[in-house]
Amino acid sequence: xxxxxxxxxxxxxxxxxxxxxxxxxxxxxxxxxxxxxxxxxxxxxxxxxxxxxxxxxxxxxxxxxxxxxxxxxxxxxxxxxxxxxxxxxxxxxxxxxxxxxxxxxxxxxxxxxxxxxxxxxxxxxxxxxxxxxxxxxxxxxxxxxxxxxxxxxxxxxxxxxxxxxxxxxxxxxxxxxxxxxxxxxxxxxxxxxxxxxxxxxxxxxxxxxxxxxxxxxxxxxxxxxxxxxxxxxxxxxxxxxxxxxxxxx
Amino acid sequence: xxxxxxxxxxxxxxxxxxxxxxxxxxxxxxxxxxxxxxxxxxxxxxxxxxxxxxxxxxxxxxxxxxxxxxxxxxxxxxxxxxxxxxxxxxxxxxxxxxxxxxxxxxxxxxxxxxxxxxxxxxxxxxxxxxxxxxxxxxxxxxxxxxxxxxxxxxxxxxxxxxxxxxxxxxxxxxxxxxxxxxxxxxxxxxxxxxxxxxxxxxxxxxxxxxxxxxxxxxxxxxxxxxxxxxxxxxxxxxxxxxxxxxxxxxxxxxxxxxxxxxxxxxxxxxxxxxxxxxxxxxxxxxxxxxxxxxxxxxxxxxxxxxxxxxxxxxxxxxxxxxxxxxxxxxxxxxxxxxxxxxxxxxxxxxxxxxxxxxxxxxxxxxxxxxxxxxxxxxxxxxxxxxxxxxxxxxxxxxxxxxxxxxxxxxxxxxxxxxxxxxxxxxxxxxxxxxxxxxxxxxxxxxxxxxxxxxxxxxxxxxxxxxxxxxxxxxxxxxxxxxxxxxxxxxxxxxxxxxxxxxxxxxxxxxxxxxxxxxxxxxxxxx
Numbered sequence: 001x002x003x004x005x006x007x008x009x010x011x012x013x014x015x016x017x018x019x020x021x022x023x024x025x026x027x028x029x030x031x032x033x034x035x036x037x038x039x040x041x042x043x044x045x046x047x048x049x050x051x052x053x054x055x056x057x058x059x060x061x062x063x064x065x066x067x068x069x070x071x072x073x074x075x076x077x078x079x080x081x082x083x084x085x086x087x088x089x090x091x092x093x094x095x096x097x098x099x100x101x102x103x104x105x106x107x108x109x110x111x112x113x114x115x116x117x118x119x120x121x122x123x124x125x126x127x128x129x130x131x132x133x134x135x136x137x138x139x140x141x142x143x144x145x146x147x148x149x150x151x152x153x154x155x156x157x158x159x160x161x162x163x164x165x166x167x168x169x170x171x172x173x174x175x176x177x178x179x180x181x182x183x184x185x186x187x188x189x190x191x192x193x194x195x196x197x198x199x200x201x202x203x204x205x206x207x208x209x210x211x212x213x214x215x216x217x218x219x220x221x222x223x224x225x226x227x228x229x230x231x232x233x234x235x236x237x238x239x240x241x242x243x244x245x246x247x248x249x
Numbered sequence: 250x251x252x253x254x255x256x257x258x259x260x261x262x263x264x265x266x267x268x269x270x271x272x273x274x275x276x277x278x279x280x281x282x283x284x285x286x287x288x289x290x291x292x293x294x295x296x297x298x299x300x301x302x303x304x305x306x307x308x309x310x311x312x313x314x315x316x317x318x319x320x321x322x323x324x325x326x327x328x329x330x331x332x333x334x335x336x337x338x339x340x341x342x343x344x345x346x347x348x349x350x351x352x353x354x355x356x357x358x359x360x361x362x363x364x365x366x367x368x369x370x371x372x373x374x375x376x377x378x379x380x381x382x383x384x385x386x387x388x389x390x391x392x393x394x395x396x397x398x399x400x401x402x403x404x405x406x407x408x409x410x411x412x413x414x415x416x417x418x419x420x421x422x423x424x425x426x427x428x429x430x431x432x433x434x435x436x437x438x439x440x441x442x443x444x445x446x447x448x449x450x451x452x453x454x455x456x457x458x459x460x461x462x463x464x465x466x467x468x469x470x471x472x473x474x475x476x477x478x479x480x481x482x483x484x485x486x487x488x489x490x491x492x493x494x495x496x497x498x499x500x501x502x503x504x505x506x507x508x509x510x511x512x513x514x515x516x517x518x519x520x521x522x523x524x525x526x527x528x529x530x531x532x533x534x535x536x537x538x539x540x541x542x543x544x545x546x547x548x549x550x551x552x553x554x555x556x557x558x559x560x561x562x563x564x565x566x567x568x569x570x571x572x573x574x575x576x577x578x579x580x581x582x583x584x585x586x587x588x589x590x591x592x593x594x595x596x597x598x599x600x601x602x603x604x605x606x607x608x609x610x611x612x613x614x615x616x617x618x619x620x621x622x623x624x625x626x627x628x629x630x631x632x633x634x635x636x637x638x639x640x641x642x643x644x645x646x647x648x649x650x651x652x653x654x655x656x657x658x659x660x661x662x663x664x665x666x667x668x669x670x671x672x673x674x675x676x677x678x679x680x681x682x683x684x685x686x687x688x689x690x691x692x693x694x695x696x697x698x699x700x701x702x703x704x705x706x707x708x709x710x711x712x713x714x715x716x717x718x719x720x721x722x723x724x725x726x727x728x729x730x731x732x733x734x735x736x737x738x739x740x741x742x743x744x745x746x747x748x749x750x751x752x753x754x755x756x757x758x759x760x761x762x763x764x765x766x767x768x769x770x771x772x773x774x775x
Contacts, residue, residue, distance in 0.1 A: 049379035073414030076380045
């Protein structure tokens, strides 16, 4: 089982759109895929038309009172399940801290799903949280969508410093440009620049597109309702790259 | 993550009404199910069916998948497929191939029935327009493979499929379907129904011989029954032998001949001399025709073993041998087909059938024709058993290959007799004795195999030399292989004493005696 976390310190960078579309594309390979919506806003859950609810709440989940599998919902797509988001995830940081070892608690929950799924995607909320720190340790791949702006690039430096300080494996981090608007000079120059980036960056860039925003109207992955559109093609390229790197490893 | 599925059957005339009932009750998004074809496969001797396993090729859109599952639908394994399934070694490397190989072995996977299907998928939506369950309705037609014009309609299948996390909705839909739709329970699997529709009977062939006999039956009747079964086995394997579908058709064809010949010789007290004298040479002729082909088959099947026997560096040099064997096999097959097309063969099978069906045939002037069969069988088995004991008890040295060869043949006769009359004896006891005999036969068979293979490989090498064009490395590899087989033969010879010791242990002798010796029985009666 491979664990992919979609994360950025900064918010509004297209994490959820990436998580939903990448998980959907993974399921099209025939791989049993789960998307775990860890964001209290539960946007991924909304996109997939599922009610945001976790049996027993966050406390039940962390304390193992409720089996994690009992909250899973099948999506409209074959091989693609969702562990829905819930508003109670706002307490997740505190509960993880109380457990004594956040990364171990999270790893234990993921282990319960290992036999059932080939790939798990985690959609997270922004910020340098307890959950984020645990994710760095349990993820096989940390996917970092990044808007090509100065502030966004700055957060990558912060992440790099964090990784270096704690001697975490930086090769597991894969950045990619998201919400790219090539009409903007800054976007163009950052995307095309060959200056060294703090992490390995993927070639595929996800364009800024109103179609991605329309996922909220269609309540479906853009790769499903507009399969041949520009953003869908970009997500497919991105997934090909990520999968290729995973196979090489 | 496995979905729950409940399947119902529906009369095809009820399609529209069922559709209307569903769409009135639920918010439905209907999608067309693209047409597809499912082909069921098994070996000629039903190796998968006997183990309650199903192998099916599902073709829809541009994708072809091979699925391997149990009778209850539990998936064992699946793989994508680019060519027609044939031999297991031609399948793509996959866990499916690994799981299939020990069951199917050298037998070809043959198509049994083809089911074409198309229909609709009804996605049942909730208030958020989220799919909470699916209902799949499929029109299906079964046909014999490659004869799709002769289609037979199967009942419409209606499947309710659950979606994880929406079990309550699934149960409600099941309740609705059961109480409002004109559905019936599924009485048989799609495989079973299709087989019936295309006129196939599961397990209609097994290479194991089973003749149901009664102890008090007149011997001539019982023997006639055995011969009938053997002739059926011979004829049923003829087509596969002609087409060379796999090596086992010729093998079973040959075994039917050998068993017939053994019965003609061993049960002569029951068969009229006239019949015996007429048919023995004919079956002997037919047997001799099948020998060279079988030898080539054995060598081809042993190629992977041969490769493992020679050093790594010489393995690829054995490849020209495979090419040579394949070419020889093609020539041999032509010769065999010509013989099977001959009048002599046609006369043999028709006359033999006529004798078995009509004439006083096997009986008439034979001395033991009217004797109860169990008496004849026990006497004969006991006699051969004692002969085997006598032959094996004498000193067998390395030079006495001939003695072991004769002993092997005697054991084979004994085995045939025990199998012909299997139903006359207590099954568990007979099975136990066959097992004891089989252990000895395995040793003698392996010893003989090594001998025959050496002889054959030398013959092949000479023929390859005469033909020319083969690299010297191939002959060196063959030399190496013969040497290894010689060593292996010595090992088998070394094992003989122990195996025969086991076979002839006093308690085993006692078991044979109590089942077959008439003296013992008479003593018990008194």
